[in-house]
Amino acid sequence: MSTLARKKREFAQREELILETAQRLMLKVGYLGVTMDLIAKEIEYSKGTIYQHFSSKEEILLALALQFNRKQAEFFQRAAMFSGKSRERVIALAEAYELFVRLYPDHFKTELLILNESIRAKGSIELRRQLEACEQQSMSIVSGVVRDGLAQGDFEGVPGISPEEIVFGIWTGAFGAYVLMSSDAPLTALGIQDPMKALRVSIHAVLDGFGWRPFSSEWDYQKTRERVKKEIFPKETIL
Template sequence: MLTTLTRKERERQQREAKILQLARGMLRESGYLGLSMDRIAAEMEYSKGTIYQHFRNKEEIILALANEALEARIELFEQAATWPGNTRERISAIGAAAEEFVERYPHYFAVEQIVRSSSIWEKTSDERQQFMRSCEQRCMQIISGIVRDALAHGDLTMPKNRAPEDLVFGLWSLNFGSYIIMASSNSLGEVGIGDPVAALRDNQSFMLDGYGWRPFSHEADYPALMDRVRREVFSDE
């Protein structure tokens, strides 16, 4: 049954959304150090006390934005997971969704990195921390579900004493780590990495080949498939 919000509750939601909107802009323009409760209060023409009624500190705002980021990531992953192909194509579609996320929401990707600093995380509420954990679990479930489908269809056989989540962790660390390096390094071209996204795609494919996930990368054009997923699933959004 739907619950009707009171006018005061609606106004509170609207204020909170406005706070997060302003915070996103400040992070984009000035980074973490440029975000402050004073600036937000001044922009909104509210007292600082009103802002603190919504968020107890700026770290809590960062975590709220990180949770927004994860919700956006989940939405893209859920769309990609329904791609009408074999399991290797579907896991490649998830890779396309990860690319789409970073390119469409660079500010969200930056927030995902900032919030993992212990100096920020330790100042945030248990409630928002738990919400972030549940979002990360949902991302894991989407991808591990495809791995389990691959096992059920005989496209993949996991090594002994390895769970689907171990494979997902490998993809997660390869993908997330690669994009962190791309975002933070200005010298990739100088060290011989001319197209880091293409290199990431290849490395993901080689990893899946190594696990024995069929069809292998020499049997299908997965980069072309990922381009197609991005055109057909995400281009109209």
């Protein structure tokens, strides 16, 4: 029976339409400004139909966040495959993160909201579970690179600190930076002209500080970045 397949496809398409529309509206009128009636009007279906797909407004948020997180994990996955020294692979991951932020600048706005327990809790258990699984996947990809670095003797690690905790230190730096960049915090007023550049410099400082070889002074990581863009993300890189 092909009708069933078609129905399923149509259902999935409409779900995508809802998500796209919600995201677009979120950008335009903000979280508080997006109402179910507005989404309904925009997609030219009634509100009841939306509730066939999502149990609440926050469930839509969570679904959006999951989409973004899946994409992010995919970017990390690809970046981790980069062939080179372990520190180069870390740079590939950083580049993947930066690229992801450039392509989906709205991601952190969604992320900010769902980091709030009260908002996250309104989503279904199922979605929350999937989201956590996705976060874990990203973490294991990145900490895998750290483990490789340790195994290959490119750096020594820190006694009493796990690879995950080293990742935590680097990651939160990038995470915090992107959160602030995508919020309306007035960065330029604070004297920060190029936060992306500041972040890249600071990541190299951490890696140098951890003693991760080759040091930034003895290797051309700019070249590495360009190789990453060319070899891993040729399509995503828009110059």
